[in-house]
Amino acid sequence: MTGFVRTIDAPKLSPPKGEVGLIHTLRHRVFNSAIGGVLAIAIAALLFWTAWTIIDWAFFRGVWTAPDRELCNAEGAGACWPFIKARSLQWVYGFYPSAERWRVNLVYLIGAISLAGLMIPAIPFKTWNALFFFLLYPVIAFFLLLGGKFGLTLVETEQWGGLLVTLVLSVTAIVVSAPLGILLALGRRSEMPIVSLLSTIFIETVRGVPLVLVLFMAANMFPLFMPPGVNPDKLLKAVIGTSLFASAYMAEIIRGGLQAIPKGQYEGAQAIGLSYWKSMGLIIMPQALKVVIPSIVNNFISLFKDTSLVTVVGLFDLLGIVQTGFNDPKWASAQTSNTGYFALAVIYWAFCFSMSRYSQFIERKLNTSHKR
Amino acid sequence: MPHSAVTMSHVDKWYGPFHVLRDINLDVKAGERIVICGPSGSGKSTLIRCINRLEEHQQGDIVVDGIPLTANLKNIDDVRREVGMVFQHFNLFPHLTVLENCTLAPIWVRKQPKAQAEENAMSFLKRVKIPEQALKYPGQLSGGQQQRVAIARALCMNPKVMLFDEPTSALDPEMIKEVLDVMVDLAEGGMTMLCVTHEMAFARQVADRVIFMDQGQIVEENEPEEFFKNPKSPRTRLFLEQILH
Numbered sequence: 001m002t003g004f005v006r007t008i009d010a011p012k013l014s015p016p017k018g019e020v021g022l023i024h025t026l027r028h029r030v031f032n033s034a035i036g037g038v039l040a041i042a043i044a045a046l047l048f049w050t051a052w053t054i055i056d057w058a059f060f061r062g063v064w065t066a067p068d069r070e071l072c073n074a075e076g077a078g079a080c081w082p083f084i085k086a087r088s089l090q091w092v093y094g095f096y097p098s099a100e101r102w103r104v105n106l107v108y109l110i111g112a113i114s115l116a117g118l119m120i121p122a123i124p125f126k127t128w129n130a131l132f133f134f135l136l137y138p139v140i141a142f143f144l145l146l147g148g149k150f151g152l153t154l155v156e157t158e159q160w161g162g163l164l165v166t167l168v169l170s171v172t173a174i175v176v177s178a179p180l181g182i183l184l185a186l187g188r189r190s191e192m193p194i195v196s197l198l199s200t201i202f203i204e205t206v207r208g209v210p211l212v213l214v215l216f217m218a219a220n221m222f223p224l225f226m227p228p229g230v231n232p233d234k235l236l237k238a239v240i241g242t243s244l245f246a247s248a249y250m251a252e253i254i255r256g257g258l259q260a261i262p263k264g265q266y267e268g269a270q271a272i273g274l275s276y277w278k279s280m281g282l283i284i285m286p287q288a289l290k291v292v293i294p295s296i297v298n299n300f301i302s303l304f305k306d307t308s309l310v311t312v313v314g315l316f317d318l319l320g321i322v323q324t325g326f327n328d329p330k331w332a333s334a335q336t337s338n339t340g341y342f343a344l345a346v347i348y349w350a351f352c353f354s355m356s357r358y359s360q361f362i363e364r365k366l367n368t369s370h371k372r
Numbered sequence: 373m374p375h376s377a378v379t380m381s382h383v384d385k386w387y388g389p390f391h392v393l394r395d396i397n398l399d400v401k402a403g404e405r406i407v408i409c410g411p412s413g414s415g416k417s418t419l420i421r422c423i424n425r426l427e428e429h430q431q432g433d434i435v436v437d438g439i440p441l442t443a444n445l446k447n448i449d450d451v452r453r454e455v456g457m458v459f460q461h462f463n464l465f466p467h468l469t470v471l472e473n474c475t476l477a478p479i480w481v482r483k484q485p486k487a488q489a490e491e492n493a494m495s496f497l498k499r500v501k502i503p504e505q506a507l508k509y510p511g512q513l514s515g516g517q518q519q520r521v522a523i524a525r526a527l528c529m530n531p532k533v534m535l536f537d538e539p540t541s542a543l544d545p546e547m548i549k550e551v552l553d554v555m556v557d558l559a560e561g562g563m564t565m566l567c568v569t570h571e572m573a574f575a576r577q578v579a580d581r582v583i584f585m586d587q588g589q590i591v592e593e594n595e596p597e598e599f600f601k602n603p604k605s606p607r608t609r610l611f612l613e614q615i616l617h
Contacts, residue, residue: 265463267463271459272529
């Protein structure tokens with residue numbers, strides 16, 4: 001047996017050129033077997049048929065202009081778009097008086113600008129923006145929407161509705177549930193038995209009850225806890241109910257994130273002298289929250305949609321207000337509710353899909369730091 | 373005579389019913405370099421983790437730089453400021469850059485201005501020979517580099533005592549030397565050090581005393597020359613035979 005010594009390095013080559021392109025993909029990924037080919041064609045046909053049915057109903061057979069329901073009721077008519085147009089303002093503002101709608105617009109506008117400033121990484125002043133959005137904006141929005149002060153006419157919450165109610169409910173619940181969820185999660189993991197017990201009891205109680213029931217209880221049982229004669233506003237009760245409900249779920253999501261952080265991170269933080277709150281705020285939470293971004297956004301999305309349950313306590317959110325329009329004798333037709341529900345689905349989907357895409361963007365952005 | 377940096381007297385600790393530290397008496401003078409060795413499960417990591425209260429002892433007294441370690445949270449915070457620790461698995465903060473890892477505690481605990489903390493951190497990163505990695509994230513560095521960052525991070529708090537808990541055990545063989553070099557440099561600079569390690573060459577080179585632990589007790593302690601050449605306890609002899617082949 002003789003030894004071996006390499007004297008000339010083997011050349012470093014680029015990988016061999018594979019077959020690429022559409023034909024190659026189709027042949028190897030789609031039509032790679034008889035069953036695969038049949039399935040692919042069947043699925044494509046199903047998709048095409050579904051898409052065509054919707055497009056035909058919405059566009060080709062759709063009614064685009066009509067003064068009332070007559071055209072929509074015609075044989076073979078598709079979507080009844082004039083109904084949406086006639087109702088759209090009510091969908092956005094509910095029964096908010098026309099003359100005062102600028103206040104809602106202003107709230108939407110300030111919120112959108114501030115939120116954009118928070119969400120777009122390139123925009124500076126994040127701390128100030130966050131302080132504004134989380135502390136000052138709710139106050140401004142409250143007085144602008146409700147009025148009764150600073151020379152603004154009082155608009156009772158009974159007159160609020162549609163998208164306004166949906167957004168007030170979901171944005172408040174989202175904004176409240178994040179810090180409350182963090183505190184509850186830390187509380188449940190706390191080494192102080194009382195804190196841990198109370199947090200656990202709260203979380204398990206709220207999680208163990210359906211949201212509908214939480215809303216009913218918030219609507220009907222709150223007065224029991226109040227001094228006699230005090231019955232808080234219906235919308236306020238719903239806001240509190242959904243916020244607490246969302247917080248319990250949030251707490252469990254964040255607790256999951258906390259458990260994913262290795263013990264060494266806690267020890268590293270302790271060893272350099274950070275106090276409990278500093279190590280949580282600077283070391284543990286940033287990592288834990290990053291791990292659970294998908295679950296958090298998932299929770300936000302389901303919360304946004306769940307707010308439609310408030311119709312059961314007599315509030316008119318987006319879904320509620322759309323449904324009330326169906327009974328309008330001027331527009332009631334075979335296609336009215338279909339059109340309404342379809343438009344509603346598109347609106348909900350647009351909000352939720354945006355949240356989902358934004359969360360993926362943030363995940364990617366935060367993740368780059370660990371790539372080699 | 374220099375004062376004591378760490379004093380442990382009659383320290384006992386249990387994990388549940390298991391008696392993990394038994395009657396530990398140890399006095400470490402300022403500037404002294406101690407190497408602690410012993411078989412796995414002998415309590416050496418637990419011992420040094422008691423010094424910055426990552427583990428709580430149940431009996432006996434531990435005094436660090438004149439501060440008694442009691443349940444008093446302020447004392448614990450004060451001790452942790454003065455004691456730096458380097459872990460087997462580095463425990464760097466993956467979401468922060470190398471520089472941020474090093475400046476975090478000086479800024480948030482020592483309340484140093486950011487510029488000063490960064491300047492200080494850069495000088496320590498130079499000392500551990502990786503200033504060029506300052507803006508990278510820990511995940512982008514090799515194990516040896518990460519451990520050197522961990523040492524720099526601890527040094528940034530200007531600790532009076534440095535604890536090393538098997539700092540080279542998780543490293544690939546070719547990276548052990550770069551970490552040991554930094555530790556030797558530190559030892560020669562007069563830092564008070566307690567190192568749990570199996571690097572016997574390091575012990576010979578820098579230790580003032582080697583401590584051998586077994587089953588939660590200090591079995592033998594001596595100057596390195598004498599310890600390696602002439603171990604007194606049969607348990608020490610057996611251990612040394614096994615690790616020195």
